[in-house]
Amino acid sequence: MCNPTENRFSGLGRWAGTLVLLLGLTFSSLAQQGPKVSTSVDTTAIKIGEQIRFTVTVEADSTSSVIFPEGQTFSPLETVEAFKTDTTRQLDRMTLQKIYALTQFDSGNYLLPTQRIEIDGKGYFTDSLRISVTSIEVDTVSKEFYDIKPLIPVEKNTASIPFYVWVILGSLLLLAVLLWYILRRKPLSQEEEEALLPPYDRALLELKRLENSKYIIQEEYKKYYSELTEIVRSYLEEDVHISALESTTDQLIAKLELMKDAGELKIEDETIRQFKRILDTADLVKFARSKPESSRAEEDRKAIEQIVIKTKEAIPEPTEEELMEQAAYKEEQKKRKQRRRKVQIALATAAVIVLGLIATVFYYGLDNVRNNLIFRSSKDMLEGEWVSSSYGYPPVELAAPDVLIRQEVEISPEEKDVVRDKQVFSFYNPDNLLGVGTSSILLAEPKEPDYQKSIDQILKGFVDKGARNIITKQEEFSSASGVPGIKVFGSAIYQDESGGERIRGKYAIILFGGKGFQQQVVLSWEEGDPYAEEIMDRIINSIDVKIQV
Known part of the structure; x- marks a missing residue:
């Protein structure tokens, strides 16, 4: 007969063996299960600058070595942040979850590339996803606008001034000095002011000065008559337009008589005779050392003054053609003066530029100056x-x-x-x-x-x-x-x-x-x-x- 107790233990033994076998099969199946890689995103459509969360989930054996991608491997999307890996374990399996924050600042459709997950030295790849990035519409109606913020003070730049700035400033200063020298108007001396007077006014002024001289008191009659005749001869040469300074007394009187006869000088015969007498007296004083009385010398001066006045009155009024010629002559003289000033300014400017260029070449070198004078936007791009x-x-x-x-x-x-x-x-x-x-x-x-x-x-x-x-x-x-x-x-x-x-x-x-x-x-x-x-x-x-x- 079969012992019931033995039968019960025998049945338990068989059940325990079956349970151990099932557990063994379960553990074996779990141990033999390979790694799994899955991915997900919280959205496939974002606006410029927004972020998507790309999640990579790995299920593998608890003893496996898992390496996630790092750095900018998601191009054309940019990696904003890679969060810490979240790990959970169950028996001899583990689940790793890695989240990446990604963005893009240019609108368009982008392909999120596949990523390589290394598990125990073997590569597993994620799926690629299409991400849509759209531009942001600017709300110009409901949004409130604010005033421009005030300026923020900054510290003064104390950097040294470049050499070329000094060259430019020095050149401008030199040019200013040269222009001032060329264009300046010096105050005229008394002699220059008198030289600008009309011949008639200048002759009367010189006769007045001769009256106040000390020639008669000092009995310097030669000097007195020399100046007296030179004054009247200069006046006749300038205002009457006859060669009086180089003519003898007889030649000068003959010229005056010819002009009177031709109607070019409406002067009386008595005035000419009086003028000849004074000239003869002057010749005797200058060449024969004659010494007239002081009263006679003073009368001769007054007579010459009247001769100058009468001669001025005897000169015919200029015709309209003569006046036009005089105006054209003055205008031509003015233009010549202006042209001369312009030439001087141009030469001064050129001299300053040449001096500045020479100084710059000595400081920077010929090649650098040549390359900088020839404008090249590529230089700005290189140094920018x-x-x-x-x-x-x-x-x-x-x-x-x-x-x-x-x-x-x-x-x-x-x-x-x-x-x-x-x-x-x-x-x-x-x-x-x-x-x-x-x-x-x-x-x-x-x-x-x-x-x-x-x-x-x-x-x-x-x-x-x-x-x-x-x-x-x-x-x-x-x-x-x-x-x-x-x-x-x-x-x-x-x-x-x-x-x-x-x-x-x-x-x-x-x-x-x-x-x-x-x-x-x-x-x-x-x-x-x-x-x-x-x-x-x-x-x-x-x-x-x-x-x-």
Whole structure:
């Protein structure tokens, strides 16, 4: 017979064995379950500057090593913050959750790229998502506007004044001094003021001065009569227009009589005879050392004064033609004086400029002065603030003098079978042919891009815009992080935008790519511009690319 107790324990033993077997199978199935990676976003549509939360959830064995992506791996979206990993455990399994805050400051549709999660050295990839970014409408009706904030005082700049500023200030000061010297009006001396008087007034003034002289008192009759006859002869030469200073007494009297007979001088015969008598007396005093009485000398002076007055009255009034000739002569003299002043000012200005230029050349050197005098906007761009950014997807990173602007491009019907997406960014300065452009292309099939076809298309674009005599060279290239690529470079003759002048310039085409994508950087600049050369070298050295799609 079978013992009931033994049967009961035997049944319990069998049940316990079955339970252990089931638990073992459960643990075995849990231990053999592989890692799981899932993703989610809180929204797929945001406005510019808003954030989305991208959540990555990993289920794996509790002993597994899990590495999440770090840094800017979500381009073209930007990583604002990567939150700490949240970990929960259940038996020998664990669940890891990582949240990323992402944003974008340019409107458009963007592809959130796949991310690589490394679990125990093996890569697991997340799904890619399409994110829509829209612009923000500005409410100009319901929003309240505020006054402009007041100015904030800042500390005075105590930096030293550059040398060229001193050169400019010194040149202006020197120019001002020269102009003042040229244009200044000196006060006229008494002799100069008398010389500007009309001949008649000047003769009467000189006769009055002779009256107050001490020649008669000192019995210096020779000097007295010499000045007396010179005064009247000078007056006749200037106002009557006869050669009186170089004529003898008889010659001068003969000329006066001829003018009287011709009607050019309406003077009485008695006046001429009186004038001859005085001249004869003067000749005797000057050459024969005759010494007349003092009263006679004074009477001769008064007689000469009357002769001057009567001669002035005897001169006929000038005709209208003579007056016009005199006015034209005065106007011509005035114009000559003005022209002389202008020439002096121009010479002074040129001298100041030359001196300033010579001083600047000695201080800065000939090459620097030449490059600064010839205006080149490329110099300002080189020395200005540069922008480092990432463009397109797959991203192209570079530093440039200005931000590259997204260009709206359409995929042509011929490209639709080959190209799935294309993003283009560019910047161009027409003053010096300085252009920078990037393009990121996603191919329709996961195959290597045709680099030669891309190069031919870019060069064809140059030709379509008027470029001629294109010289091409090619070499291997490496990005800043060591990504291999191809560099095509050379020179060409470009045509300006107006279609007129042709300018010799240079270009460089740099290409990267892999299965399913291609990245391009196209540069152009004017040949012979040293600042543009430095700009391009700096851009090329800053180029880097991401080659994970």
